[in-house]
Amino acid sequence: MKKGRIGVIIPAAGRGTRMNHYFPKQFLPLKGHPIIYYTLSVFQAHEAVAEIIVAVEEDLQAYMEENVVKRGSFDKVKEIVAGGKSRQESVYHALVKGKGWDWVIVHDAVRPFLSQSLLGKTIETVQEHEAVAVGIPLHDTLKEVAGQTTIVKTLPRDHLWMIQTPQAFSFSLIKEAHEKARREEFEGTDDASLVERMGKEVYLVRGSPLNIKITMPEDLLLAQAIMEIGDW
Helix, strand or coil, X not given: CCCCCEEEXXXXXXXXXXXXXXXXXXXXXXXXXXXXHHHHHHHHHCCCEEEEEEEECHHHHHHHHHHHHCCCCCCCEEEEEECCCCHHHHHHHHHCCCCCCCEEEECCCCCCCCCHHHHHHHHHHHHHHCEEEEEEECCCXXXXXXXXXXXXXXXXXXXXXXXXXXXXXEHHHHHHHHHHHHHCCCCCCCHHHHHHCCCCCCEEXXXXXXCCCCCCHHHHHHHHHHHHHCCC
16 A cells, blocks of 8 residues: 555535524534544554645634634644635635645545445545545435426436545645646636546545535534534
8 A cells, every 4th residue: 555644634614604603614513513623633643644734714713723723633734724715615725735745635524424324434545546526315206307497307326426525635636736726727626626627537425314414403413412422
């Protein structure tokens, strides 16, 4: 297996408007801690992770430092950078700060239920394939709709997966992909899409239904239930 220095990027500069809350969703409380606390805890605990860089809104950098990083004793967090206007730009701001990294893991700030085993599998796989996305097969029926009211057709789901994070890449590959996207003013839906458009293969690792992204108010209820289970 290849070795190398692994850095983690946590883009956390979104305002989370769909949560209908005045405060960014990554800082909302979940069982006594901000959601992002649990996310950082996963990477802090994994021995293969060398550094973490978090991207937040500029006016929340001090808040992040005092209320999350210091209180949680997250000594692997080496820098808190100002995020950009988009998630992609925030990742890039963090990416250029990564020094001496061979591998990069990008993970959503509001996916707090990443298991150590799935993280380990992602790390193991990226060292073999250079680009990895985590996802789960789609089980629901998909419909193409016109005008939000009329079904046009049913889409085959046999080859459709819901993509999660983490996503992991060789440092040189993802930096090249981001720089190419910036030059061409391309905005992707995730980091893997930037690599895909370069004609590079992104390997898929099966994720977990519990690796949820907390986006809507009802997601907080599900997150609380997962916390009660206590094993993900």
